[in-house]
Every structure is written in structure tokens, then in C-alpha cells.
Amino acid sequence: MKPPRFEYARPKTLAEAVGLLVSAEGEAKVIAGGQSLLPILAFRLAAPALLVDLRDVPDLAQIEITTDAIRLGAKVRWRDIEKDERLRSAHPLLVAAIEHVAHYQIRNRGTVGGSVAHADPAAEMPGIAVTCDAQIMVAGQAGTRSIPAADFFLGALTTALEPDEIVVGVQFPAWPSARRWGFEEFARRRGDFAMAAIALYYDEDGAGRATNAHIGVIGACKRPHRLAGAEDALNGRTVDASAIAAVASAAAAEVDPPGDMHASADYRRALVATLIERALQRAAARPGERGRV
């Protein structure tokens, strides 16, 4: 399982990196941590002529937290998110989700940008980005642009990236501290891709009813997406047992999960309902209590 032959470049600036992609005319791949790309090359599922390593490109590895936003540079690693104390309160849902990513060694190299560009529908980062209405920041020949996450992930392993574009960051809206949230994932083993996962949050109106519900599905789908029907079932309601049942039922009806050798579509659908219930139960518990499996 040796990779096929390729050329390798290590540009010193973002502009240089983009320029390399442009000249390669679609035959280049960007590499940062390489945790998704290298297995693909080992299985010879791709044979790019050129690898463009972002290693020496500066200013892509910061975690910036302001009053308006949380911005993760593309080269921010899972380990960096884990170790950044500020994020625990600045975006607890992000932190909870990222705890499920892969394993220790992979977390030391795998990056936000890599996960987003790879777009595995069972990966946590794309799912959180979509659920939280994040923006994917992208740089290409025409300059930088910002793509709403919902428009960025087009299908399994397929994104809106043009061949000359590089993900440079992911920007999340700021997170109000009173917000209720839950993250529930079911995987075969610790660190495996999700068979299904649910990321959700809602705010409360003056009467304690849910508003601004955001419910996203991971793994039981071809691409991560919000569940509008489930959100409608939640908005305006007090989050009690009957509301939870209604939301779970709406979510199960709304998802279109794949069936594969590991699990049938029916199973994944049932899993979604269970995960919605559990996520909402945790979310409705006292604020400040972390939604952990």
C-alpha cells in the first residue's frame, strides 16, 4: 500500500500555494495533517500529480475568539481545540463534538481545514459547522470568499471548493452562555466515524420555551444538514417528554440515511430518534451541565 508517485511542494505563502494549485490544473491536492489524505493515497483511490504542503504557510493555525465570532484557522488541530481552555465556555458544543474525533495520534496532526475539505458525512467537524451556521473561509485565485457551511458540503466527500481553492478557516457565530445544547454520537468503537450523531442547540424565550433551534445530523446522511422539520417541532415548545418525543419522531421521518454493510437505513433512522431524545434530555438539564455520553 505504497502511495503512487507524486511531486511535492512546500510553499512559503498562501499566494504561492494557490499559484501551485492553479498551475496544476486540478491535478494537485493540498496536504496539512494528511490524516485523511494519506490513507486515500495508500489505497491508491487518488493519484494527484502534486501535493501542496501547507506546513510553512503562516497565519493559518490560530484560534481567535472575539465577541462576535470564534474563528478556527484551517491548520488548527484537534489537539489544539482540546487544549484551548477558552473554548470550553466559548463554544462547548464544538468542544464536545471534537472529543469524538479519531484517536490520540491522529488528533495530534489532523486539522479543521483537512476535515472540512475531506467532507466525510460521518465526521464531526462538518456536522458541527453546518449545525452552527458556520462560514467556511476559502482562498483561491480570485481572492478569499466565505461560504455558508450548508452550501459548502454538497455530498459525500464532495464540497464547493474549486480546484484552485484552499480552506483557510472556519468561523462560528459567537455562543451565548445561556444557550442549551447537546451532542450525542453512536459509533462502533471509541474514535470510529459516527454511525449517527446529533448536534443540537436552542435558546429559551422568556417563558422557557425553545427558540432558534438548530438540529444537525451526522453520519446518517449523505452530507451533514440541519433538520428543519425537527427544528420546527421544537421551536416554541417547553422541552418536556412529549416535546422530545415529537422532535425525535420528526427527525426520524426527515432523515434519509444510507444503508451499508455496517447498518441498515432503518437502524440509522432509529438511532437518530434515540440520539435526539438523549441530546434533548441533556440539553434540558441544568445549564452548565455538559452534554456528554
Added chain:
Amino acid sequence: MIVRFEVNGKPIEAQVEPRTTLADCLRHDLKLTGTHVGCEHGVCGACTVIVDGAAVRSCLMLAVQADGAKVVTVEGLSSDEQLTPLQAAFRKHHALQCGFCTPGILTTIHALLTEEPEADEARIRDVLSGNLCRCTGYIPIVEAALEARASYGHQPSHGDRA
């Protein structure tokens, strides 16, 4: 391409293709065969080495990406005179049988305990979930890691098992 980096404290230079993984470079160009290759797709962890202080899967890293880095392999965690406390703990608890996964587990535990000497059993298991072992069933490995904590500065407390 020429790559230059440091392995176990010594500067090295190797002529590699861009596609050569760090694992293959260590094993075949530098003859450091202690690092093992079990899957080449980043699942088994047998190839784990320490790069700039972080445990990484060397089959998921190109040798060219290690340019300028400080790499530590299982050989670098060993001395000829006697076993280190980590190695002695492994031997005491029979935490290895065929020995093939062992180097990757030693480097992983070393990296973990260096940074987190207070790691508890749950954390150790969590970290070890990225290393496959087919012989031991993991229980003795966890016991060995718990015992080895003392040599990394862990302060024994009432709740400790080992």
C-alpha cells in the same frame, strides 16, 4: 529529495521520494526497524513515533513532512544497560506477547505520560484506543501504564490502583 531531521537526538539526512512515508524512511533508509508497520492506513498505531513531542502515526506522515523536526522512536526510549521504568513496568505486567504492537504503544504511553503524568485509567484507555493489540487483550498494558506513571512524576493518591 533530501530530508534532514533529528532522530533520537542525532541529525540525519536521507534521500527519499516525496511519497516515502516517515515509517518507511525510519525503517529502511535509517535502519531503525523498531518502529513497525501494521496497516499503512492509520488504524493500528504500531508505527507510532514522537515528532516534536507529539505521538503521531508515522505511516500517515511523509518523510518530507518531517524535515527539520525532532523525531523519537522506540530505540530512543531505550538504553542498552537496563530497562527504563516504562519498559520494566511492561515486562512486569506481561504487557506484550508477540511484541509487534509494542513499540507503538511505548511511544504513545511515553508521550502521554510526559505531558499528563496524572492521566487516570479512563484517559489511558482512551489514548490507547488508537493502538491495536491482538495478543494481550490490553488489560496488562493499562496496568503497566498506570504503574509507570510514578516515573513521570505522578503523585500517588488514595484513588490509585497501581
Added chain:
Amino acid sequence: MNVNSYVGSPIERIEDLRFLRGQGKYVDDLSREGLLHAAILRSSFAHGRIRSIDTAAALASPGVQAVITASDIGRPVPRIPLRQEPLPDLKRFEQPVIAEAKVRYVGEPIAVVLAESAAAAEDALELIDLDVESLPVVAGRDASGDGNVFLFEEHRTNLATSLTAVRGDADAAFNRAPYVRRERFRMHRHTGVPMETRGILAEWDAARGRLTVSGAAKVAFPNRRILAKQLGLPEDAIELVENDVGGGFGVRGEFYPEDFLIPFAAMQTGRPVKWVEDRREHLIATNHARDVECELEIACTRDGEILALRGQAYADLGAYVRTVGATPARNVAQVMSGPYKIPNIRIAVSLVLTNKTPVGTYRGPGRFEADFFRERLLDMAAHDLGIDRVEFRRRNLVSEAEMPYPLATVAELGIETSCDSGNYELTLDRCLAEIGWSEKSALQGKLIEGRYHGLGIGCYIEGGASGPKENARLVLEADGSVSVFVGSSAVGQGLETVFAQIAADALEMPMDRIAGVFHGSTSHVREGFGSYSSRSVVMGGSAITVAAANLRKAICAAAAKRLSVLPDEVKIVDGKAVAAGGASVFLADLARDGVSAEGSFASNKRTYSYGAHAAHVAVDPKTGHVELVDYVAVEDVGRIINPLTLHGQAIGAIVQGLGGVFLEHLIYDENGQLLTGSLADYLLPTACDYPNIRAVTLELRPSPNNPLGAKGAGEGGIIPVAGVIANAVAAALKPLGVEPRELPLSPPRVWQLIEETRRSNER
């Protein structure tokens, strides 16, 4: 440490000293001048006729030196003969060392590329132009009997053979039995998956006509015999070398196509050739295992005495009959009764060919399957009869007084075997106590915090110490130490330490005077038999004991000559041979005279370790996830050589069993394509999965069948796992009426079973 007390002590392993330092020498660690790397082109068709192979482009690829196909080897290409149970029926379906006219499974070797680097060899594989006419695929056992598609047209059948285990008159017993129950069970395909893949380094010295092959394991001597015949070389022109081996579990070490192809390539090219299997290859090329269905019936009296077992099993062998032939299937039939006294038995097994990777022996072959089938049926019968599951088992265990207790005979193979010694009730009782069975009984079937709890228990026997023989050779070295050479193979089980303990005790010397234990390679002893079927300690250890006695005699004889006394008058004390009068000579001195001894141990009487396992599970009905809350294993192995390594075998085997029950599954589609083609899809247990396992190892009843009193103990840990877990899950889900009959018990499958049961209950 006193001499004569190493056996039984938890001595830390000698081999650890190099493994912990990263100084093990596995075959891919070896390097040679002028080395060529081999890559194998494997069939991506499950069934097809090869029309043409064009290697021109591959030959022209950078770094490629040669490409070998069947034409280069000469037709008909050699076949790989059966090592065990060479029934004429089975011999019809032996595998050729390379595909000739047909391919019969995805993964079958078609060509070998030799190049200057592994990457260059792999690059060239893609350039080989292969034209294959695809044929209909016999995707599974059902299709194998459809009548029209044969893997071997000349034989007009996909049924390789049938075996039947018989005792008494099962039909008569069923006819008169007051209670019978019949069920159908299925054990899925999974396998050993050691962490080191296979590898071979072959070197041909044309000048001296000598072939050296490294990467050997398990059965080097039989493999040498096979290779010599295939290559037309005398056996002593070939040396198979065993270095360090990264796990075997039965699947590594048998003779595979590559074991011919790589040495052949070395002879053809005149350069050393190394082949290292990659993991993707490993999953389609190294032996698969299990994959057995069984319809099983039990007949009992109303108060729970088992009268008979009757059954028909189907073993899916894959596309060829491998070297181990009918062993797993034979075990399914013969060991179906386990540790229970069953006077009437008829279990038939049909061995069936399909277009899948061939099947071999994997830890507890056929035994793991049989245990699952039987123990599930026992729980069902107990429930029907209104008898406590534990009492039902207790009532039917073979008693100590009845030993040796013969198992059913497999007529076609003429194989008879008997349980040698044991008190099966002792281990059952110990197991019940350890898991807290009575205290936990209140949990059975209870829904607690959203999960159903259940307990399961099972009793088993482990057949070890396969004959016929093993050989050892001890040599007195120049420094007075002793080197031990033995035909057994080390695959990670700690032979270098365990055998040093046995040798030191037998020689009455300190263990640090054992220079080393040299195992496996054909240069070590004249004839070796290898490591499989839990035989090393009994056969190799006993051979060492015999050789040690012979070495002591040889030392005394050599000293007697030197000191001019009678051998009887010589004692060996503290590194010296001392005569009655006080005159002495250092052993180191004597070594100059070339003092060595051989020893053999031969036996066709197997040993039977035995025990009981119990499990406590909690099942989440919404996700189908089963948590293993507690697992206890109790085993009597007759004699414990090293409690540390023995305990390691138990835990490791149990976790492999749990992987087989919950996680591991080799899944094929209807086109014979293996879907679980990497470790991302073939799921192995990790450190987080089963933390709650305890193993108690005992030496209650030594075996009368060998001087050590030992019983093979490498496989016992795995054998009962499936039955115990499935019974625990059934107990947990009793309120829902769910009865698992198939594995794996993955969350989706458990969920599916609950759903199906619920739907059928509603109707």
C-alpha cells in the same frame, strides 16, 4: 530462586528485553544486498477464466526486473498439499501456487512482480493487462448447491466432502425421547488478523544449491517438505528460518502460494527476494475462518438428562481446501458435546466450496463454533424443561470417575480422542462464585436505567497437545551454559522463557545458565513438528524434559571418562561434574568434548484443559449496544509452567473471542467481493471495549498423558466466549422474547433482532 522451581513461577520474559527496545527481528526488518521486492497481482474477480495476461508494460515499468506468471512456473503448476487429514475427496480441491486457467476467489495470486523497491513493484501491478472472463459467483453455501456453477468443473460438485461424528444411536434416542428441540444457528466468517502481516525473504545460493527462506512460523518442517517437492530440491538443500513473529493464531505459518512463489522468484532472478504482505492483501489472502451454519437438535428426559445430540452443519471452506483440510469442520462435529456426557451423537458436517478466500484454522477452530451452537441450545432446552440453566449443565457434565471419556468418533478420519482428566464441576463452581452468580441472578432480564441485564454461563473443553511428536536438542556450550533447540515455533506465546524454565528445572541448573531457546527453524533439530493446537508446552516442553535427562546422562558419561569413574558416580553441582571421591571438572571444560543430547516426546493422546466462563451484560435496546459489565474465566490447565504468560493467553484469547462475537466480520457481497477490506471496516477490539475481564487459572488435575502433567492452554480462553455471551444476551432480552441464533451481535443486528421479534409478537 532455587533450582527445580522455575516451573510454576511467574518469571518475567526473556524475549521482552529485545521487544521492549525495538530490537525484535521480524521478517521485514531483514535486509540483503541486491534485494528485490515482490508485489503480487491478485484477482479482483471472485470467479473467472483467465483469457490472457500481458506483462509487457509492467516489465517496462521503472525498477521492474521480472514478472512471473503460471507460464514461467511450468504447467501444471504445483499444488499445495494437505498437511492434515489428506482425504482423497479433499485433495481434489487443493490450491495451485498461482492461478492457471481460472481464478476462484478475490485475492488469488495471478502474477508476481519483482522490482528494486516495494513501491516500484506496486506501481507495475497496475500495468499488467489482464483479460478475465467473469463467471457466475458461488457467493455462499446456498448458492454452492444450486447445481449449475462449479468451482472445479471437472469434479461437478462444490461439496468437498462430508464428515460425521457418531456415538451410540442418535436416531433411536430421538425417537423415544420425551423432549426434543431443534434450532438453526449461524457463525459468521472472521479470522485471526495478527498485527504483523505475513512476509517472506528468500535467498538462493546457486553455487552451493542452497535455498534459505526467512519468515517461517508454526510448521516449518512440514512446509520445507512441501517446498522441496515443489521445487525439485532435496529437503536438506532448504533452510526455513524462524525469526520473531508478530502473532500467529493459527492463520500464519501454513503453506500459502507465496511460500512457493517467493523462493521460486529468488531462484529465477538469482537475487534475494522479499515480499511483505500489506494489510489490504492480508484480509483477502490470509486464511479466513469460522463461517459455519448448523442445524442442531437435542433430546432429553423430562428431568434434564441429555439423551442425544443430532445435527447437520455446513462449513464454508472458500475456494480451495487449504493445508489444514477438514480440521475445523471435524472439530465442529467431534467436539459438539463439549464437556457433557451425551450417550448418543450424530453430527454431520458438509464441507462446501464457495468463491471466497479459503478457510484455515483460527484459535479454537471448529470448537468456538460448536460451543456457540451447543451452549445456546442448552439454555433453550433448560428453559423449556423448567430447569435452572446451571443445574442442567451440572447434571450433564462428564464426571471425573468417567475419565478418560471418549468423544464421538469421526468415522471418515478414524480419529478418536478422549478427555484425559478433570473435575469439570470444580471449575463450574469456581466460576459461579467468582462472578457472583447467585447475587446477580436478581438482575436477570431486568430493565435498569434503560438497559436489560443478563448473565450467561458455559462449560468447555480445550483439546491440546496434538501429536504425533516433538524433538529437542540440548548442547553444552563452551562457557558451561546450555543451548536449547526445539522444533516448536514461537509466535508470541513466550516459548523462550517457558522452555528455559522447563529446561532449567529438568537440568537442575539455574535459569541463567540457559544460553537461549532456539525455536522453529529447520536448522535447529533434525525433524520438528511445530506449534498449533496448543501443543508447544506439552510436546515441546516434554521433549525438552527428555533431552535434558539425556544431557545429564551425557554430561555424566563425559565426566566419568575424564575422571575415570563410573557415570553413576558423577553428580552435577554448581556448574561442575563432581565424582564421588571429590574430583571434578567444569562443565565448560567438558564442552570441548562436544557434549549434547537429543530428546523426543511422542504421543497421540490429546490433553483437555477445561473450565467455565460466565458473563454479565447490559443491553441497550434502543441502540442494540451490549456492554460487557463483567466477564470471568476459570480454567484448569493441569500444570502451570508460567502463571504470568498463562494468564496473558487467557485474557488475550477472551478478547479475541469478544471481537468475534461483537465486532469482527468478513462481509462478502453477492459478487464475491470482500467489503470489509481494511481495518477501518474489519473492526478489532480496542483498549476501550472490554475492560472488565478476569481470568482464574488453576492446576487441579494434571494430564496423565505427558511427563509435565500439562495441558495445552493457548486456546481455552476463546472457545466458550460466543456461547456465554449469546446466552447472556438472550437472558437479558428474555422479557422481549429475543433469541440470538446468529453472530455477530453487533448493535445493528441486536436491534434488528429486537425489532423482528417485536413485530412477530404483535402479529
